[in-house]
Every structure is written in C-alpha cells, then in structure tokens.
Amino acid sequence: MKIALLLTGRIYTSSLLYNNLYETLLKHHDVDIFVSCPKHTDVSLVERFTEIYKPKKLVISDEIYFDVDKYNRRSETIKHNVMCMYLNRIKVAGLLEEYVSAGMGSVEYDFVVSSRTDLMFSAPIIDSPYPDLSLYRGSEKYFIENHIWIPSPEKDYWGINDQYAFGRLPSMLVYLKTYSGLYDLLEKGVVLHPETLLANYLVERGINASRFLMEYKIERNIANDLLDAGVVPVNRNVAQSGMYRKKLKMVFS
Numbered sequence: 001m002k003i004a005l006l007l008t009g010r011i012y013t014s015s016l017l018y019n020n021l022y023e024t025l026l027k028h029h030d031v032d033i034f035v036s037c038p039k040h041t042d043v044s045l046v047e048r049f050t051e052i053y054k055p056k057k058l059v060i061s062d063e064i065y066f067d068v069d070k071y072n073r074r075s076e077t078i079k080h081n082v083m084c085m086y087l088n089r090i091k092v093a094g095l096l097e098e099y100v101s102a103g104m105g106s107v108e109y110d111f112v113v114s115s116r117t118d119l120m121f122s123a124p125i126i127d128s129p130y131p132d133l134s135l136y137r138g139s140e141k142y143f144i145e146n147h148i149w150i151p152s153p154e155k156d157y158w159g160i161n162d163q164y165a166f167g168r169l170p171s172m173l174v175y176l177k178t179y180s181g182l183y184d185l186l187e188k189g190v191v192l193h194p195e196t197l198l199a200n201y202l203v204e205r206g207i208n209a210s211r212f213l214m215e216y217k218i219e220r221n222i223a224n225d226l227l228d229a230g231v232v233p234v235n236r237n238v239a240q241s242g243m244y245r246k247k248l249k250m251v252f253s
Helices: 017-025 043-053 079-102 171-178 179-187 194-205
Strands: 001-010 029-036 057-060 113-118 119-121 147-151 166-167 209-212 215-218
Touching: 001 079, 001 171, 029 043, 029 179, 043 057, 057 113, 113 147, 113 179, 113 209, 113 215, 166 171, 179 194, 179 209, 209 215
Parallel strands: 001 029, 001 113, 029 057, 147 209
Antiparallel strands: 113 166, 119 215, 147 166
C-alpha cells in the first residue's frame, strides 16, 4: 500500500527507533515521510535525520501559538507541550497537502498515519493482527471521509488516545488540524488537556473513531547512536546488501 507517515515531535537518529519503524512499517509498504519538529532542534541532527529517514518534507516549528494562560487545565498538563504537539500536527498536515497538491492528482495514498517520533511497536503497524484492511479495499463504506482508526482505549486518559492514528486523507487532515479548533473549545470551557481536547474536537467535527489492538510503548531512553554519518541503519537499500542489521529485542511493559 501507499502510505503517508506523518511524524511530529522531537526527532532522533536512534537505531532502536529506526529499525523498529523499518520492521513494522517501512519494509511492508511504499511510505512517504513528512515531519514537523521543535523550534530548537539542532541543525546537525536535522541533517542526519533527513539522510536516514529521507522525508519528502520537513519543517521546524516556530512554536508560536495563542495565549492559553487564562484557561483551566489539568494539574499534570504542561501547556507548552500540548500546544506545540497540536501546532506540529497542523504544520505537518500543511506539508502533506502541499505535496499532494503539487502532484496534481498523481499522488494518492491508501492511508495516512500520524505518529509520535518515539513510539516502539510490537508488530506491523497497519497489517495483521490489526484490522484486516484487505477486506475493505475498494469499498466506499470503508473509505468514508469521517472515520479514523486509533489504538484501544488503555491510553485515553480522560479523553481519547492522541499518540497514533491512521485513516484516509480527508479524515486524517481533519484529525491533524485539531489546533484550528482549540481556541473555540477552550472558550467553551473544555479543559486544557491533550486527550480531552482531541475527544471534543473529533465529536464537533463529526469524526468517528474505530478501535483496534496495538501493543506499543513510548521509548524514553533514546540514544542518537546514528548521528555519526559512518553508522548506517537498516533501510530499503542497505538491508538487502547485508551491510548492517540489528536484531531487535523489545520488551513491552
């Protein structure tokens, strides 16, 4: 399948993260990558990340957002992180729209995937044991524009899981543009909390979410061990030559 993978957040040149993404998505599908990363990302890191992941487009966020100090928030919520997360997503959505528009209809994606940059997956991201998408390919019922797929609700945290989602382009563009609806939601009294805001936004926009089982974790111990240009990760070219291969040993809590 043709997949657009939209990554947002801090970028890494980690063999652990890259090899996991390769095993669970890149080697199974034709994937175009789009990235939005934080304002103060080191230039050398951006350059090495670009060399490894080969994104179609990458933007460094300006992190300029409207003032949210007056709004109620949950005690654990870090307002800057919330606003930057949704700001990064609307910016990466813009990159995707520009790329698709420039193709003048020649670029068509079966699915658009939105993910954090630091997620580790235990199985292929879109394939079995997840929903049997092959049953629905070509079906207009399946490709409805107001539908997305998100992981099962263990990580809903008083709202709806905001770490990973996939769907068709029209519905995913709505999902990715949550930032555009934040001001109105906060003015209506919705608490400043990422999962709560997303849940209310999707309801207002008429986006339905189907659940599926996905075992994954946020990898918090990340080493940028591929920052040196002499170190080569697994990728579609190198993997076949046998130059470098690291066997993954993943333990999920």
